[in-house]
Amino acid sequence: MRSTEELGRSHGWRLQRGVLDDGRVVFVKAGAASRVFASEAAGLRWLGEVVAVPEVIEAGPDRLVLSWVEEERPSAAAAERFGRDLARMHLAGADAFGAPWPGFIAELPMDNTPAGDWPAFYAERRVLPFARMARLPSGDLALIDRAVERFAEVAGEPEPPARIHGDLWSGNLLWSGGRVVLVDPAAHGGHRETDLAMLALFGAPYLDRILGAYQEVAPLAGGWRERVPLHQLHPLLVHVVLFGGSYRAGLMDAVGEVLAI
Missing domain, CATH: 3.90.1200.10 (Aminoglycoside phosphotransferase (APH), C-terminal lobe)
Structure with a gap:
């Protein structure tokens, strides 16, 4: 990871915006989560067979790394x-x-x-x-x-x-x-x-x-x-x-x- 920016916390996990060594911008959820991140990654991949979800880049025991989603106003x-x-x-x-x-x-x-x-x-x-x-x-x-x-x-x-x-x-x-x-x-x-x-x-x-x-x-x-x-x-x-x-x-x-x- 080339750099990270702290975004806050949610349910005890640290949320970050990161930049990978290859320049890709990612969202990182980090913390001791045991099986939570693997479960979330499995669900994202399954739903992603049909609808838009972030790409799962890494799902380990202490962090989940997803492609960054640039948000806009609802329409x-x-x-x-x-x-x-x-x-x-x-x-x-x-x-x-x-x-x-x-x-x-x-x-x-x-x-x-x-x-x-x-x-x-x-x-x-x-x-x-x-x-x-x-x-x-x-x-x-x-x-x-x-x-x-x-x-x-x-x-x-x-x-x-x-x-x-x-x-x-x-x-x-x-x-x-x-x-x-x-x-x-x-x-x-x-x-x-x-x-x-x-x-x-x-x-x-x-x-x-x-x-x-x-x-x-x-x-x-x-x-x-x-x-x-x-x-x-x-x-x-x-x-x-x-x-x-x-x-x-x-x-x-x-x-x-x-x-x-």
């Missing part, structure tokens, strides 16, 4: 292109609900062991493990258990495993060159509505344009809007675990909406 045209790209990525599919690599979201481990159907995968690999980590009051946990019991009933018609990003909030969309480049995936075979619910959770630019273009390529099943809170349970639980009780009210509102479907 309606780029949002529509992203909606179509996202639909194609989901349609590319996966072998199962899960993935052949260990899962992580931020520094938190996720079990990617395949399950037979999506409601079981979502309950056993996503919602219940994070509910146990979240240190919630017993009354909250009882309501979450009741919601989990309804997953098969409220999940809609079964769909095949989609190739999903898994952590698709707006901060993981880099607008560059008239398109969206995806970063920081928690990629696995999952339900495509999960990615769309995550886009809505914290608000993505031009979300209506994204969804409209998505529907042109891969129309969503009826009732998908009512299922958004179902798919937001896991990311909200992740935020409770990482950032504390300020996200508890939003989580329990979503639980209540699932129970009311």
Whole structure:
């Protein structure tokens, strides 16, 4: 590495802009991460078979080196292109609900062991493990258990495993060159509505344009809007675990909406 510039920290990792000996500009995430960087690299390569992602230059035990993405302002045209790209990525599919690599979201481990159907995968690999980590009051946990019991009933018609990003909030969309480049995936075979619910959770630019273009390529099943809170349970639980009780009210509102479907 010819030079590095510190960009700050995220989840305990140092973020850097670097220049390689051959002059290429790169993004570096550095720190003791064990299997996190290998998992992220595997997800990027898998998603990159279909959509735009940074090139993985190095994925070691203590750093991840990616090609640099020069960002620009979001635009309606780029949002529509992203909606179509996202639909194609989901349609590319996966072998199962899960993935052949260990899962992580931020520094938190996720079990990617395949399950037979999506409601079981979502309950056993996503919602219940994070509910146990979240240190919630017993009354909250009882309501979450009741919601989990309804997953098969409220999940809609079964769909095949989609190739999903898994952590698709707006901060993981880099607008560059008239398109969206995806970063920081928690990629696995999952339900495509999960990615769309995550886009809505914290608000993505031009979300209506994204969804409209998505529907042109891969129309969503009826009732998908009512299922958004179902798919937001896991990311909200992740935020409770990482950032504390300020996200508890939003989580329990979503639980209540699932129970009311």
